[in-house]
Amino acid sequence: MKILKIICLTACVSFFTPSCKDNTNTTKPSTMNVFKKDKSYDWSPTESAPENYPIAVHSGTFFLNNSHVASIPDGGRTVQNGWGKQGSMWVVGDDVKPIPDRLNLTWLSYTENTFYTGDFDLPREKILNLFEEGFLNRMNQHTTYTGIVCGMAPGGVVSIWLIGAGKTTEVAHFQAKETEVAMKDFAPGAVISRNDYVNNRLEGLDDTKKQYLQREGITFGKWTAYRKRYAWKPVLIKDQEQNFHEVFIDYVNGEHLFTTGKNAILKDYHPLALPKYAKLYWKDKDNNLYGSKLWFDEAEITQAFSSLNGTATSKNLDLIVTVDKYNGGMTIVLKNDSDSIPIEKTKVKIFETKDYLKKSE
Template sequence: MKNKLKIILLICSCSFLQGSCQQKNTAQMNKFEWLPTETAPKNYPVYLYKAYFTAEDNSYIRIPDKRTVYYGWGEIGSIHISGDDYKAVPKKMNLIWLAYTENKYYKAEVELPYKKIDSLFQLELKDPKTKNIQHFDYISVGIAPGGMITLWMIGTAYQIEIGTYYGTKTEVDFKEMIPTTNLSEKEFINSTLKDEVSDTVLKEIKTGNIPFDRWKNYGKKYNWKIVLSHKEEFVPGQAKITMVNGEQDVQYFDNDIKPILESWALPSSTRIQWQDKNGNLFAAKLLFDEQETTKAFKTLLTENNKEVVLKAHIGTFNDTIKTTLSNNGNEIELTKTQIKVYSKTD
């Protein structure tokens, strides 16, 4: 039911935001068409009790709260289509939440990089599918174990981290937080963990094994790029890269358009496109194994070898792909990469 509700909300928001986000200047204050959303890593849910932004004009912009959040790191969560279409740039964020896996409450009052957010809203982005100009549509609030908070700005094909912050432990009256439940605090937490956490992760949590540094480490950036190769003549198109830290960028192989990020975190997945010698269009989705990719990067990146190339080797008939990571003649095949190839008829 929760997933169905999320899908419905997302459909509504997509319809609502079909047009590109335009800037609106009101009394010397920039306003933009955007929506707040929230998320948390899968298997590490939180109950977001109170959440809102405060804008430059002292208006309050509510972040969807009063709910359990678990959608996945960097994902779009719930959407509230309410209030003015054009909203001021947020300058402050206030949150109170329950971390189920830690059985702890956190609060945060964060000053946001207002000028950075304002400039990103004004940035023109090229939609890799339609080639139309798009803008950032969402500000997503991600909450990870240990009181960690990461904010992203999200557009059609791009996602940029605004910053990472930390809340502090606090106390909350459970019955005040969820007055409608007949369960005790302990029963409520255990019930949610059973529903939203896999058995494997739940066993680790019960032994006190929570990877607090995982999401912090995701933010480490590297100097790398994607290259396509083919057994035959072909025209490489583009690669949309999703990274472990939740960011997304697009690499165009014709070099006319540069990526918006100067460096990237480790790749989580990528969607590549190309055209074969007969003019047929193809695409492929590559899903990387996190442990394998992390080990390969650490092996190749030394003080003397600071740049690596992630190469997708496309087979003669466009139906197979091998992925490797290499630099200075050293190469590691990423054998655990999950690959699915699509033709223009798919």
């Protein structure tokens, strides 16, 4: 008997459990790809929308070879959890599922009072490879993804990410088209018009979101522009260049990284979106652990990356964080091979985390 359960999650993706380990190390090369394509993983579907632009999912289904694999939670719940963030989970049947190759999706964008729909082919081979490769988490352990997130934004923008305890990776980006859905189908129990229904939901937003919408309006194209990538890496200087203890970065395109400072990827340049928010941890000479929270100014960081990327001989960029000798302040500079720009509008909070150190070691 199948069990239906709805789980609304507002916490970090660390609540996802790791998927099964790859046991294909001894598989012959000629059969490895076939085995991988037939393999199933422990993953769950979930939904996402920008914080200030709520939506409601009417229907969302993942398919493989035209057979149902999993459904995105629907039922009229207002979704505004943040771009690329984990939303609710609607789990039906087995937790272990194959990787889908298609997504059929319809939703209502409240700020536009518009329904969007689309039928999208997913890059299944790319998704399979990422599940197989996995990543290194903040505990210096190799793990893999445990969820597929479907994000919906104004203008019919759709992004798909893989999400796990320590990493979120975008795998696809689509454009949906406008459609119509009868109110009796979208909200069978509703006794008011669609306009009244939408207005009621918008009136229910908190004052901060209402003020944002009045000030900014609907910024069409924003979430597609966020996908622009630059070859960059974070660099820590404390007396001299040293390793981070841990690195936590939210990127504007919905991607996310939370990993140990021992992770080799931090030493190389990778095509990454712009940073939105970061938590950086380091140790001083006495082995005390310090942390910092950094809220980047979007306009400043966008201008700096765009400017230096256009003037560099090499396109590699270093985001250099220099901590003073008292661990009480820091300066941030973006640098290429010939020039640099100070990043001065970032809000920074530095703190000592002795209790955290004991828990993490």
